[in-house]
Amino acid sequence: MSRILLLSWEYPPLLVGGLGRHVHALAGALAAAGHEVTVVTRQAPGAPPVEHVEGVRVIRAAEDPPAVDVTGGNLLGWTLAFNHALTRAALRAARGHRYDLVHAHDWLVAHTAVTLRDHLDVPLVATIHATESGRHQGWLPAAHNRTIDDVERWLCAEADRVIVCSEYMRAEVIRLFGVPAERTEVVHNGVDALRWRARPRAVAAARERYAGSDGPLVSLAGRLVYEKGVQHLLAAEPLLRERFPGLRMVIAGDGPYRAELERLAGPAVTFAGFLTGHDLTALMAASDCYVVPSIYEPFGMVALEAAAAGTPVAVAATGGLAEIVEDRVTGVKFPPGDPEALAGAVAGVLADRDHARALAWRARQRVVDDYNWPSIAARTAAVYDSTRPPGSSLLANEPKFLLSGRPGMPMAVPVG
Known part of the structure; x- marks a missing residue:
């Protein structure tokens, strides 16, 4: 059985869309199957900073003061501040605990995920739930959209395995980010009927x-x-x-x-x-x-x-x-x-x-x-088992921060 550190920008009771529901159900199903699961996520108003619920240890990181305003849909400033807070909370969660793997959900936790991968010396699995290019039908209208696209590419390059939810998404991450087909895995989302x-x-x-x-x-x-x-x-x-x-x-x-x-x-x-x-x-x-x-x-x-x-x-x-x-x-x-x-x-x-x-x-x-969650959790655990040790990634010899190479684009750097 694995000791898993899950990273997500949303988790009950703080829900924005389907990603938080997915991570919540996956964490519970993995815990029910005997895995040791810790979720590090964002602080929700009124929720305790640390709790054990449904067999899952949940660590919630409070946002750094002062709050970063999000204007014009540009999340980058907020995301960098959030990743600093998330990284500190995750490192505190790691004291006295050993983990076999970090599992990151989408680009909003990419900086924390890579920092923890290096600090804990464990494999990194990333689930790409959607892409910025896909959300905009292939058109990236502003600098922040192109930077998000770059961070998604960076996360995929750093991950030992990239999980996607459909064959459609598998083709998309291969086409957009050049992820080798053998490093992509399709694991469907689940539903508690x-x-x-x-x-x-x-x-x-x-x-x-x-x-x-x-x-x-x-x-x-x-x-x-x-x-x-x-x-x-x-x-x-x-x-x-x-x-x-x-x-x-x-x-x-x-x-x-x-x-x-x-x-x-x-x-x-x-x-x-x-x-x-x-x-x-x-x-x-x-x-x-x-x-x-x-x-x-x-x-x-x-x-x-x-x-x-x-x-x-x-x-x-x-x-x-x-x-x-x-x-x-x-x-x-x-x-x-x-x-x-x-x-x-x-x-x-x-x-x-x-x-x-x-x-x-x-x-x-x-x-x-x-589409039952026990089956989805078992397929996800099989992906965990297939990860290579750190340093043996197919991209191990490439620059760690290689992005799209577009001139004038800010580089993504891990925080912590």
Whole structure:
């Protein structure tokens, strides 16, 4: 069994997106399998700086004062300060403890990860959940976007193994960062199917709150950013209401794109804000169709969560979504960025309830059989076992801080 140090910029109760839920579930499943797991993460208001929960030791690093403002989406200043705090907390956590491996989740913890790899003299595994290039459809508009791309490349070069969540992402990190194919591993995200079964009373309450008395309920949950494609769902809403006049639509989540999306929305659309726990589960289970209209989606865990809730899903045929949803078997697909096709796919689900129930049943069985967390944890542990000792990486003879080589780009340096 391994002694694992996991690094993540979000972890319950502080959640921003799917990454924090992934790390939380993975840590618990690894601990349940007998591994010794320590998570070092960001301090959440009201959360203790150190605690043992679900078999996992959790260390939370308070942000350095003064707080660093994030303007124009530029996280770099905040990230450097955060990595200083995270590194100190991780080094304190290492006193009196031995670790076999450091596992970093995304670029926001890259500096701490490399510092700990060198300080502890252990292998480094990195999970790349998404890329800056992918989030911007290949266009890196500002200097900070290009620097994030460089840090992602640096983290991939330093890691003994790079884990990705889909074959789509595997191809992306190989193409963008030149990671040798033999150092990449596909380990799908997992879902706790029991966690997503809502209580009947909660489902009824969600239905009463959000659905009209004479029409179906369509929902979406996620961070409100351009690449999630919510604008295409809103463009499809009038087309759906032509066929289903009583249709209601709920958008759950928050983000920088929310105000613009609210301006695009019709009167039948409700913006529910950021929902968690039973509220989100109940909304999914109360819906007649759950839609994932993403333009860019490395995996699409939310589609599996909706399936676990027993709801038929309609997804854009892009990225990991195209891999995890089998068209007309476990859900329906439509071309990304096409509101008319989206409306047609959703209408097919809403019009044929027997077909919709069959889709939902098969999808939930697929989640239970193929995406359960014990299996995902076992696959992750197998990646740990495959890591080489420090110094034997395929890139061991290359400069440690080799980035893209673009002139004028700031170099990434480990902190500590």
